[in-house]
Amino acid sequence: MFLTGPKCLNGTKLHTKGDSVMNMIVCVKQVMDPETPAASFRIDPEAKRAITSKDKGMVISPFDENGVEGALKLKDATGGKVSILSMGGKSCREVIKQCLAMGADEGFQLTDPAFDDFDAYATAANLAEAIKKIGEYDIIFCGRQESDWDAGQVGSGIAEILGIPSVTAIRRIEVSDGKATVDRVLADGYETIEVSMPLLVTASNEIGEPRYATLPKIMAAAKKPITVWDSGDITPAQARSQMLSLFIPVREGECEFIESEDPEEAGAMLATKLREAKLI
């Protein structure tokens, strides 16, 4: 089946007229801080996941944070409501709160052990179910790729399940006359695409640096509602792919250090060494 044009799904109301509120939903994921030095990175090969260090907190996956910024920019320009949707353990509430402090209006949290350990298919299917339950949406934002599993397919998957068009890796979005105009990042520049709504976009970092949450906004965020759903509200989907193993690739050889106490001599020796290795 090939869907064309804006379509109402399961009673979804579309608010794309100029005089009514535009509804945006941003999907965010909590991840291990990607600035964590690689030397302290450990995995549990049995559980097939990284071991989170206790002193490093969980953060919003960087591209997802760009997605929040993209939605808030659009809200600044045209008005509207921004809802945050996150699936994960109890700590994903903190990530939602951060987004509310940035300026989002409402949060939805999917927390249940039954939502753990899923592949991109099940993640997208669960989030799509939650989005249908939220009900009203004109634009859904995701990050172009999450920073832990780097899957890069949840956004496209949600759009396909909902039957709405998607544009990935965007750096700008504008809305007028019930239609969106987006700039999509390409390897050597960008392309401008006109696309119907409702719509899903995935944000690239070029959309803009995420805004800081100011203290008054953090205070205000404490009063904003967060709805929590579990597997009784959203039926968990089945995974379609399996991870056979997770391992840390072994690098061949060791670093060859230039041995010299004098940094200037070391610099010259490095050049000679690269010459010997025929690199320069």
Added chain:
Amino acid sequence: MAETKDVLIVGEITEGKLAVITTELLGIGRKLADDLGQELAAVLIGSGIGDLANEAIAFGADKVYVIDNDIFAEYTTDGYTGVMEKLNTEAAPKIILMGQTSLGMDLSPRLAFRLGTATVLDCVDLNIEDGLLQKYKPVYGGNAQAIYVSETMPQMATIRVKAFEPLVQDTARSGEVVNFDPGIGAADIRQKVVNRVKEEVEGIKLEDAEVVVCGGRGIGSAEAFAALYELAEMMGGAVGASRPPCDLGWIPANLQIGLTGKFVSPNIYLAIALSGSSQHLAGISGSKNIIAINKDPEANIFGIAHYGVVGDYKKVLPAFKEKCQELLAK
């Protein structure tokens, strides 16, 4: 489910020629098809494809599906997903491979969800085990690798640029060219490309550079980056940075290398005064020779570097540059 056969790769055309990634796809596709005892098919979608189908055969394809229509001149998610959905019904491939490009990273997941199967993006290795495709993918910013399989057909993946070698072109190879009409019209496509802008970068592009001189937080200021630019110019390379210098405004954000920036794969990658966070390392894993200069002997970057100098870059770099200049003049 109907019987599936063959390996299908999705070709890309840049400036009227087969893209390099497409020849790499044909290379690995050929190997997988041979391992399975199947044929290798390629699909070329676009407008004015001309003789490129024969070029795909010369690079390893047994069969090339050509979908040549003005409405496919520009890539659109709906247009190309629709074409591939119809072609999947026609050809029933076991495996569909694409490049990890603007096209592949958009099309592969959307198509996988439409076909009710699974894809894995950005694979660096692929092989057949017990008749199934094992997909090796760097995860956690390249700190680890995962191997995925899926039993639903078609098995799908995108491959990282430069991860596989193309075959040597053999114009004597023969194959079949099939013009395929997917029955997709303009009304089926909700995205409309209205403009395309090529952004010229001064000098050599980071992604194409054979030498990348990259600075980190330890560089200290915007002015101090001048020494890196001079070195890059001398070595015929490009300058990049890890995230902190970009966040601090020392260097333009579009020169950031890492998970949230550019992916580079130069012959020589010179890491200067940068510690090597995992998000940065994700962008440099394709580098062939990594050379690190850092004051801190414990810096993470030495863990992956081939050559290292422990010392203050402000003293090491001028001497290194002078000696390079002397050697290059010989």
